[in-house]
Structure formats: C-alpha cells, structure tokens
Amino acid sequence: MKKLILFLLKIYQKFFTLIGFGSCRYYPSCSEYSKWQVLHNNSLKAIIFSIFRILKCNQLFEGGFDYPIVKRKLDDIEFKSQPIEIDYWFIPTKKKNQFYVIKNIFKKVS
Amino acid sequence: MNNDMQKRLLLATLVSIVFFIAYDFLMPKPQYIDINKTQNSAKEAPSVKSIASDASVEEAPVVDSNIIAKVVSDNFDLEIDSLGRINQVYLKSVKFQIEGHSLPLFKDNVLKPLELRLSNKELNKEAFEINYVADREEIVLKNQPQRLVLTQNLSNLTITKTITFYPSGAYDLNVNLSEDKRYFITTGFRPDVMADALTFYGALFKEFDDTLTMIDDGDAIANQTFNNIKFAASVDRYYASVLYDIENRLNAVLLTDNEANPLIFIDGKQNYNLKGYIGAKDFEILENINPELTDVVEYGFFTFIAKPIFTVLKAIYDFVGNWGVAIILLTFFVRLILYPLTYKGMVSMQKLKELAPKMKDIQAKYKGDPAKMNAHMMELYKKHGANPMGGCLPLILQIPVFFAIYRVLLNAIELKGAEFMFWSDLSLMDPYFVLPILLGVSMYVHQLITPNNFTDPLQAKVFKFLPVIFTFFFITFPAGLVLYWFVNNIFSIIQQQIINKVFEKKKALEKKANG
Numbered sequence: 001m002k003k004l005i006l007f008l009l010k011i012y013q014k015f016f017t018l019i020g021f022g023s024c025r026y027y028p029s030c031s032e033y034s035k036w037q038v039l040h041n042n043s044l045k046a047i048i049f050s051i052f053r054i055l056k057c058n059q060l061f062e063g064g065f066d067y068p069i070v071k072r073k074l075d076d077i078e079f080k081s082q083p084i085e086i087d088y089w090f091i092p093t094k095k096k097n098q099f100y101v102i103k104n105i106f107k108k109v110s
Numbered sequence: 111m112n113n114d115m116q117k118r119l120l121l122a123t124l125v126s127i128v129f130f131i132a133y134d135f136l137m138p139k140p141q142y143i144d145i146n147k148t149q150n151s152a153k154e155a156p157s158v159k160s161i162a163s164d165a166s167v168e169e170a171p172v173v174d175s176n177i178i179a180k181v182v183s184d185n186f187d188l189e190i191d192s193l194g195r196i197n198q199v200y201l202k203s204v205k206f207q208i209e210g211h212s213l214p215l216f217k218d219n220v221l222k223p224l225e226l227r228l229s230n231k232e233l234n235k236e237a238f239e240i241n242y243v244a245d246r247e248e249i250v251l252k253n254q255p256q257r258l259v260l261t262q263n264l265s266n267l268t269i270t271k272t273i274t275f276y277p278s279g280a281y282d283l284n285v286n287l288s289e290d291k292r293y294f295i296t297t298g299f300r301p302d303v304m305a306d307a308l309t310f311y312g313a314l315f316k317e318f319d320d321t322l323t324m325i326d327d328g329d330a331i332a333n334q335t336f337n338n339i340k341f342a343a344s345v346d347r348y349y350a351s352v353l354y355d356i357e358n359r360l361n362a363v364l365l366t367d368n369e370a371n372p373l374i375f376i377d378g379k380q381n382y383n384l385k386g387y388i389g390a391k392d393f394e395i396l397e398n399i400n401p402e403l404t405d406v407v408e409y410g411f412f413t414f415i416a417k418p419i420f421t422v423l424k425a426i427y428d429f430v431g432n433w434g435v436a437i438i439l440l441t442f443f444v445r446l447i448l449y450p451l452t453y454k455g456m457v458s459m460q461k462l463k464e465l466a467p468k469m470k471d472i473q474a475k476y477k478g479d480p481a482k483m484n485a486h487m488m489e490l491y492k493k494h495g496a497n498p499m500g501g502c503l504p505l506i507l508q509i510p511v512f513f514a515i516y517r518v519l520l521n522a523i524e525l526k527g528a529e530f531m532f533w534s535d536l537s538l539m540d541p542y543f544v545l546p547i548l549l550g551v552s553m554y555v556h557q558l559i560t561p562n563n564f565t566d567p568l569q570a571k572v573f574k575f576l577p578v579i580f581t582f583f584f585i586t587f588p589a590g591l592v593l594y595w596f597v598n599n600i601f602s603i604i605q606q607q608i609i610n611k612v613f614e615k616k617k618a619l620e621k622k623a624n625g
Binding site: 015019023024025026027029030031048054055056057058059060062063064065103105 | 191205451452453455479481482484485488489491492497499501503504505506597
C-alpha cells in the first residue's frame with residue numbers, strides 16, 4: 001500500500017507537475033507533504049491529511065510553510081555510537097508526543 | 111558539464127516523444143467487428159437453466175425471414191420480419207446518413223430485437239417454423255402513435271405481439287400468450303454502427319437502486335441473471351436498443367454468442383406489457399420518453415462530472431446553436447467562476463515582480479540544491495505577504511473536468527458531426543493539425559508569463575519542451591478537446607495581460623502623484 005502510494009506520487013512529481021507548472025503554494029509541496037506523511041504516518045491518516053492539504057492549496061489560503069505533524073511515542077530509541085545520516089528531523093510541537101516532520105535539507109550532497 | 115546537460119535534455123525529450131507516439135500507436139484504434147463471424151451463436155443451443163426455475167432460453171433454428179410489415183416515419187423506417195422481430199431500423203435524418211443513404215442500425219444475421227424464445231423445446235421449434243402475420247403491411251407514422259398487431263398461430267398456442275410505435279422511436283409492447291408458457295424476449299444484439307475500443311459497447315442494465323451495470327462485448331458470462339432492473343439496453347457508442355419497465359421492473363438473463371458478447375433476454379409473462387426504444391442515444395429524446403432512460407448515455411468513470419458538463423454545454427448550445435462556440439463559452443464561464451481566485455494569484459505575482467532581484471539572489475545562492483532554494487523562496491514570499499503560485503487544487507480539479515469533456519466529446523451523439531468554422535467534426539481529430547499547433551503555441555506563451563518552481567533542472571528543461579510534446583500528443587485527440595484547452599490558455603494569457611496593464615497604469619499614477 002505504502003509502496004503503491006509512493007510510486008504514484010513519484011509519477012505525479014515527474015509528469016503531472018509539468019502540466020501544472022509545479023505551482024504549489026506551500027513548502028513542502030503537496031506531493032512532498034504526502035510523501036512525508038506516508039513515510040511517517042499510517043496510510044489512512046496520511047491520505048486524509050494529504051487530501052486536506054490539497055484542498056487548502058488554492059488562492060484562498062495563504063500558503064507558505066506547512067509541515068506534516070505526526071503522533072509518535074519515542075520510547076524505543078536506539079543510540080548508535082557511529083554518527084548517522086539524518087533524513088528527517090522530528091521537531092516536537094507544544095503537544096506531547098507530537099512532532100513536525102522536517103526533511104533534512106542540509107545533508108551533504110554526495 | 112553544460113554539454114552533458116544538453117545531451118541529457120535532448121535524450122529526455124526524445125524519449126518522451128517516442129513514449130507518446132508509441133502510446134498513441136498502441137492505443138486501440140476504432141475497429142469494426144465482423145458480425146458475421148459472431149453469429150452462429152444465435153443458432154446454437156444455449157440451453158439455459160435460469161432465474162431459479164427450470165425455464166430455459168431455447169435455441170433459435172436457422173430460418174429465413176421475410177419482411178412482413180414496415181413502419182415509415184420522418185425520422186426512421188422500421189421493418190418487421192416473419193419471426194415477429196424488428197429486423198432493421200433505418201435512421202433517416204441527415205445527421206446519420208452515410209453518403210446520402212439512411213443508416214441501418216443492425217447487422218444482418220444477428221439476434222434481432224423482440225425475438226421471442228419459448229422454454230419448451232418443441233414449442234420453440236414450431237414457433238421458429240410458423241410465420242407471424244401482421245394486421246397491416248405499412249404504417250405511416252405522423253404525429254400520432256400507431257398500433258401494429260403481430261399474430262402467430264401455433265398448433266396449441268397463439269402468440270400476439272401488439273406494438274404501439276411512437277414518432278420518437280419509442281414503442282409500447284404487449285405480448286399475449288393464449289396459454290401460460292414460459293418465454294423470453296430480447297433487446298436483440300446491440301446496434302453495430304460505431305463500436306470501437308475508445309468507448310463502451312455491450313449490455314447495460316440499470317438496477318432498481320439506479321446503479322448501472324455494464325457487460326462489455328467479449329466479457330459476458332452466460333446465464334448471469336439481473337433481477338428487478340429498470341431497463342436493459344444493448345448499446346454501441348451512439349445507438350441503443352432498450353427494453354424498460356421503470357415501475358414494475360424486469361428480470362433479465364444473459365446469453366452469450368460464441369465470442370462472449372452479451373445477448374439480453376427478458377423473462378416474459380402470459381400477458382406482458384413493457385416498453386422499448388430503438389435509436390440514437392440522444393439525451394433530449396430519451397428524456398422526453400422517460401427521464402430514467404437518460405442513463406443509457408454513459409460516460410464511463412467520469413460520468414458524475416461528465417453529465418453536468420454535458421447539461422451545461424447543451425444549455426449553451428441551445429442558446430447559440432454551435433457546439434464550438436458552446437465549448438468556448440463553457441471555458442469562459444469556468445474561468446469567470448474561478449476569476450476571484452486567479453485574480454488574487456495574478457496580483458500577488460505583480461507584487462513579486464518587485465522582489466525579483468532578491469529571488470535571483472536566492473536562486474544563485476542555492477543553485478544545485480533545490481530543496482533549500484524552495485524553502486528560502488517560500489520564506490521570502492511569507493515575509494512579503496505574497497504567493498505567486500496557483501496551487502495544487504485548481505490543477506487537480508482541472509484533470510477530471512478535462513477527462514469529462516473528452517468523454518462527452520466521444521460519447522454524446524449530439525456532438526457527432528459538430529461543425530465549427532472550418533472543422534467539420536469536433537468529436538474527431540483535427541484533420542488540418544491547426545488546433546494542436548495553436549495549443550502548443552498558446553501553451554508556450556502561457557509558460558512564459560506564469561511562474562514555476564521546478565527544483566529539478568532536468569524537469570525544468572523538459573518543461574520548456576512540453577508545448578512541442580503536447581502538440582504531438584494531442585494530434586489524435588478530438589478537436590473539441592484541443593479547442594477547450596487552447597481557449598483556456600488564451601483566456602489565461604489575456605487575463606494576465608489585462609492585470610499587467612492595470613498595474614502599470616497604477617504605478618504610473620503613483621509616480622505622478624509622488625513626483
């Protein structure tokens with residue numbers, strides 16, 4: 001299920017954004033937002049949040065920064081001795097067990 | 111590096127062009143099915159235990175049938191044969207004519223509408239040997255419905271079919287058997303004028319809860335039953351043979367020919383009243399007969415959007431009298447509704463023009479790191495309270511509308527042969543390639559004046575070639591669809607130009623005021 005959604009998103013990002021001028025009003029863009037949601041949330045929730053996001057993505061809304069928010073209990077954290085590559089940051093919101101998902105864009109490009 | 115980039119770009123463009131051409135090539139083309147091949151079926155014995163009883167739809171022996179009666183009207187001619195069937199229907203209006211001849215709906219040697227099959231084997235055999243007798247040889251239909259009585263006298267059974275024909279192509283049918291024998295009556299094999307892979311053809315049922323069930327030709331399963339249905343129809347792209355009883359419902363069973371095409375049989379009663387229609391799937395005609403019948407016109411997956419779009423398009427057409435103009439006006443109205451949205455977007459784009467130097471800085475600073483660039487760009491927008499992007503919702507809403515118009519152009523008989531300027535048929539591809547080229551040009555101009563935020567440089571380059579790719583891609587699409595998109599682009603461009611002008615004037619005024 002997740003793989004299918006990610007695959008469809010990839011097709012959308014490669015082709016359909018071309019037709020639509022890549023015209024998202026948000027960062028991350030709707031398709032990126034959906035991708036992050038699918039990666040870090042359960043599929044049903046991810047779909048629902050993504051639909052809301054798309055509905056908001058029109059000129060009646062301001063646009064701008066809008067990161068996915070996921071609920072997660074971080075109680076099985078594994079500490080590694082080696083430094084790791086960070087893909088996504090989980091930034092705590094004001095509520096307990098709730099995090100913004102933010103992609104690490106300061107990664108070294110290899 | 112730059113050279114390499116260009117090579118990759120060229121490759122990408124070539125690959126996409128090849129992809130679209132191959133796609134177009136592989137797409138099933140309109141094809142006419144050789145009916146004569148499929149026809150033995152009706153003569154073979156599809157002995158069917160059906161509808162929870164020991165009744166069976168019996169075989170039909172090979173019998174030559176003669177025309178015993180004719181119905182002549184302004185719009186159609188109809189022939190009844192000695193088996194008591196509607197052997198042929200000719201549509202006479204100019205729109206349907208082929209090289210000056212009226213259009214026959216049915217192929218020869220296929221199952222014909224109103225063929226009756228008795229469940230009792232011997233009775234059935236006898237029924238196919240004894241001719242029906244008509245009470246009149248010719249009926250001239252003017253404004254009044256007219257009645258034709260067909261009688262078949264078997265040794266122990268008399269079958270009477272009383273058909274009342276209406277000028278619209280609708281008819282009322284009464285079947286009366288002197289004794290209660292189980293029998294089935296059919297809508298016939300579907301009309302076979304326009305059956306191609308682009309649209310649905312086969313059997314169509316409207317169930318009591320208004321859901322539609324479609325059985326494609328070649329996919330039918332023998333003995334499948336459909337109980338409590340509102341109508342049963344055999345259809346091709348533009349034409350249909352329908353039997354219906356909206357209030358009392360019908361029970362139908364499917365037979366198949368040897369190519370698994372569906373043949374619809376309705377379970378009969380001793381004294382049975384039902385109604386029918388044979389002709390074009392014209393929305394207005396069907397609506398006048400019975401609004402429930404309009405579901406015979408079917409647009410596939412996007413029916414729920416295609417139907418309202420057709421209704422609006424038809425209303426505009428009734429007003430202006432030309433489908434091409436109607437499409438242009440439809441585009442105009444859609445844009446008018448979206449105007450407040452697009453206006454807001456375009457104004458905020460103007461604001462951003464002042465930010466252009468800063469944007470360039472960001473672009474230069476984060477070259478090669480699209481994610482960072484986008485994030486900083488968004489920060490800039492936020493700071494200045496402007497966002498030039500149209501948004502994903504308007505785009506995603508456009509997609510179903512686009513498909514719906516495509517299906518309307520393909521499926522609606524009303525748009526067949528729709529003339530516009532020098533195009534003779536908007537439902538077919540543009541024979542002069544003018545519209546696809548105009549589409550490409552308008553798309554290019556539209557791209558020039560619309561902001562985009564492509565993060566992948568390759569994507570950004572392919573984007574520039576998109577007008578060319580789309581020109582090729584849309585060459586085979588219905589001209590009306592290309593017209594829709596072209597006009598849509600034109601309206602966007604015009605709107606942007608007007609807003610630009612207004613802003614320039616405003617600025618000039620401000621300057622004067624200040625100076």
